[in-house]
Amino acid sequence: MRKRRSNGRPTIADVAFRAGVGAITVSRALRHPDQVSEALRKSITDAVRELDYVPNLNARALASSHSNVVAVLVPSLTQNIFSDVLRGVYDGVENSGLRIEIANTRYNVEIEERQIFEILLHEPSAIIVSGTEQTAASRKMLEKAGCPVIQIMDMTDDPIHKVIGFSHFHAGKAMTQHLLEAGYQRVAFFSGWMNSRSKNRLGGYIEALEEAGVYDPELICEMGNEKPSASQGSIKDYHQFSAAGMGRELMLRALDRGTGIDAVFCNNDVLALGALFACMSRQVDVPRQVGIAGFNDFDYMEAAQPAMSSVRIHRWQCGYQAMQAVRSELNGEPVGERIIDLGFEVMKRGSTDREGTLEAAPLSEIPFTLS
């Protein structure tokens, strides 16, 4: 007699026995209550309560061959950008019965490929993936994944299935145009290591400057070309990448080099923060001597002194709407628009207000969360 050591947890059969019905009726009562008569339903829920029955999701997934897991691939967990996206995802999944599995691709397409492969092992009910530039192999896997695939936080004409995001190219271009309109002529571009989305923003920057006839490659200031993900396997302090320190350094160098810049478009807000501090330490007047703009529009940009211009993007919405799209498709609703452009917003604030024409906006006073 080699009975298998089971979990000890009551099974659906126990509930069925206690309620005096068949197992399948319990199964149905749990998943589609309206398909079961009220009388049985009641005795079943009673039995469930008495036995403390909880369904075994692994068994359910095996039998039904779908897992109710939504896989989410993000390039980084440390960047606020994607934590906001994930917040949207989690807000969007509320009482849907879906579970979320996050994979961290570390801005590395090979890792992404492997992650996609492993995710497919679990037969996810849907996949949400950041960006639109997957490898050919990744794309093929996603195409034949047999489930909804939502690409987010970028834009493309040719989504795998559906894309919800915005154009980094146009965002970069729009901010650069704002700087030009504000009266700056020598607009530098600050960045660290760049991914495909950063490169698109740079592309927008270049096009704007070219159209204005003031493009100068000398003004593109990159730093730290080593891809950070390469070194993340080992035990290192969280402090290994100092974006703010880099913004500061870039600005100091730019000032020292005497390239005559009068504004910088920073590839992200932390960089901009560092650049601002550099100007403060050198008594450089922002915005009159140098204008500073960031990208992402985190909350401290508005609170800075001077308040800093940035491009607000809809991170939370990307996550939330992706989740809504997943849910409606899983409910059998049609896919609808395959390309959803959420746009962006150029936030014009003091740090790029060369002429001092902007009226001061009051700060919002809203509660927030602590560690």
Add this chain to the structure above:
Amino acid sequence: MRKRRSNGRPTIADVAFRAGVGAITVSRALRHPDQVSEALRKSITDAVRELDYVPNLNARALASSHSNVVAVLVPSLTQNIFSDVLRGVYDGVENSGLRIEIANTRYNVEIEERQIFEILLHEPSAIIVSGTEQTAASRKMLEKAGCPVIQIMDMTDDPIHKVIGFSHFHAGKAMTQHLLEAGYQRVAFFSGWMNSRSKNRLGGYIEALEEAGVYDPELICEMGNEKPSASQGSIKDYHQFSAAGMGRELMLRALDRGTGIDAVFCNNDVLALGALFACMSRQVDVPRQVGIAGFNDFDYMEAAQPAMSSVRIHRWQCGYQAMQAVRSELNGEPVGERIIDLGFEVMKRGSTDREGTLEAAPLSEIPFTLS
């Protein structure tokens, strides 16, 4: 003949047939290659490759009644603190065959309770949970979860199973003592909505001031008592909580109120950043008129002007070591120390250097990651 519609994917039986062995041998060859003779192993891996066989993890979980899923509960995804923790977790899970499932408890113990319940449905192989103050019900569930449970990012004498973290009380006290030693007398405490860990830091602050005989409840400045998680279900902009704006406001009010503060200990770094900007806008000299200290030590603290003091905590390590602990236990190694205190570090910088005695430290110049 009611054959079930399967997935079409090859099964372990297909591989076994093709390799001319029994299914269980394939199973073993895949999981414990050293338990299978080299000859069979080779023909099996060949068959696997030819058929593109991938194991069905749901079936595996059902049959073996353990899922290889490590559940991680964090109170927030937006806070950098926990994204660093998660980065540690992901760095720690590399080629372990384990999967990670993240639950977002939104700083809400009831939600946490529900999440724990749901997590248990999947029979996780281990659970990592933030904080040490679970509800009685949560604690009971975790105790009888039948798997390793690691509590992180806080400290307790009485861990459920194992705790890896540090004492917020002592961290708060240490920073406050630093402020006193630096010569400040009227040290305010700035915070927004407070969780249990923030409260412990406040406790440390109070004790330090009491020991010095300079405690004044008037100096505790809280703001925004509404718990943010309450309102997160609906479609809102990511911008709803402006921590930096709050730090700014708190400082402006403190200055206006004339309580004669000469230093502030901010419950987190973003708050400190806002406070610094407020001082700048009022021409208040930091650190000579007002000292400012934060908590967490994000990278911009070092890059600020003046560089800002903060308490460096080991977020990444908490995640990473928790994962290592899980792995070694899952490998059958003994639990070892049940209480691991990672400590913290008071980073003394310009913003609390009242006497101007600190030597300027060079900024680190390291690459970093962009969005």
Add this chain to the structure above:
DNA sequence: CTGTTAGCGCATTCAG
């Protein structure tokens, strides 16, 4: 080292 047998717990058939 390998195979046989017997489930893991649930949901999909199909028949009432």
Add this chain to the structure above:
DNA sequence: CTGAATGCGCTAACAG
């Protein structure tokens, strides 16, 4: 609306 039988794909247990 309900139920009985059967299988999802894999692995624990035992025997060789």
